[in-house]
Amino acid sequence: MSTQVSPAIQDIIDQVKVDPIPKNYAADNAAKRKEITRTFISDTMTVPSEEMLTYATKATLGDDVYFEPTTFALENHIAQLFGKEAALFVGSGTQGNQIAIRTHLKQPPYSLICDKRAHIYKYEAGGPAFNSGAHVVPIVPANQHHITLEEVEENIVLGNDVHMAPTELVSLENTLNGTIFPQDEIIRICDYAHSKGIKTHLDGARIWHVAIETGKSLKELCEPFDSVSVCFSKGLGAPVGSCVIGTKEFVARGRWYRKMWGGGMRQTGFLAAAAAFALSHNFPQLVKAHALANKLEAGLEELGAVILSRAETCMIFYDPAPLGLDFEEIGQRAEALPEPLILGGSRLVVHIQTAEQAIDDFLSLIRQLAEEKRAAGWVPPTANGHAASALKDVYVRRKVQMTK
Template structure:
């Protein structure tokens, strides 16, 4: 199947499968899994942090970051479209007793600094204590401007707040902007990085920060059932995600632009090409098109999409330029 639903569907490479087979393992809860320790050390050096923690998912990495930065009754500021606010089951509120303060994301994915400043609560017993600003990069496939990251960091310093980056697709942001992941991460006190999306590892994410934050997150991870014991079989593949899959993301970005360019020429699809910056294509579908019927027709031809008034099509390692051309032809035939 040619699967455009998400880059979470990527299959591990042959090298990853072999690395998993021969991985040296131990008990990670005791801290003696050599493959996990190697991954964590490598990632911390790569992104410029003191320490790192290997976890099962990006949702868990973000939750651990929020719970490590904030206490019960505290608050974090984020965008209305932030994954850790909108798409992670309300975990911060349910499990951490942490109040989210969502703000409007502008068209470029940023949040107005004045909105952030106005949302910071005074030191008063009537209010939740604002402790953290959380951003996401990429957000909706858009790369946040470096100037915005710097300005947000300065604002956080001014108000003695911490900063967290949901970097599920940080590698995509780095490749698209021509900067390293470390250069983007330097504006944040903690970063989560997903390894099982475009980077193609079968399972896993990383949380990165200073030693104190990671020690606290490790305790929360155990409490949440995230101790994975002989996790080296997963860490071995995750290490290859960082060493072999980052630069390759440029191919996904090229394929996304090809897909968007061709799709924009089909009647009934409206696209903003300025938003096609990485591996995501958003296309508004005219009411005259039966999207569910289109999705069913494409499925019969071996192509998977998620139907909706706006299509989100995501390119990744397992979609080639040839697949994109085939998909455009299939859409035309279905219509």
């Protein structure tokens, strides 16, 4: 059989050809990995290591819409690890949360309760409303840390009042802004919800941090919930992927929604393998990340910055106003360093690829900027002055904004 093609077809073939990989990709990747060690914006910035990529190439080549062995093995491991019946590999944490919400909610009208700062409410593009037709009831926690059973009771909708959208799901998040949701309060809320026939979901994108910090097993942390979503691509450093966990029936229906929303993938084995590598090799590194976060918090406090939210795990929220500084000038000077630091304002996120030198350089920069301010005539507000009172009001407003 002849394999020769006409000039016209050859021209089309030549048009289709592409090589998007830069010629000096190795150097570019090395530079990116270096940049990530000095990036405090988010742990979503983590990148796969060479070892992870090499391990991933050994994965099987099945089709996950039908059956993919490596992915199936990962899902089974996750289900057992979290003490649930089944798990489903999905492309992102947002997709996992949205699949879980839609799977739990059957026939509207209905509503769900969550923290006003929750990812499902603030950062998933209105997904509960668009994907599930769900009314969201966001709660502002009075303690500025976590919602309580009493607040859930105040906002829950029970009965058949036609003016209301009955509550059918309570969704909690752990961690939220890096803070750990007290397990006893989780149990109280979930027990109450279940007593009213209401399902519970955990956005556990960073639940790995809670296990490392508290010493509680993932099974114990997630036992109160009907479903859980966990992420591999944030604190664990995998390139792509999350899992939704629950009963076999729940996961089977969730798989249907995953397909409906275009999330049915083909050769997912290499992604699942990268996630498995992250579990085995990157999860233990969270201990170091938390230690660096504590060092960063202590250094900022020693310099005189106000800590708005403490380093319970990997995040710190701070205010440099007592030093005469603002986030814009800090960010500009950080970017101008010989080895730039990449910042995102009040929130500082420490991750498994954060370099200790980056912590030291950031604290040195804050110290230098504060000294320059004092040399230029900046006078720190005194404890009894009007300036101190005004500054305290600023702290309160900023902390309330974090909550809201």
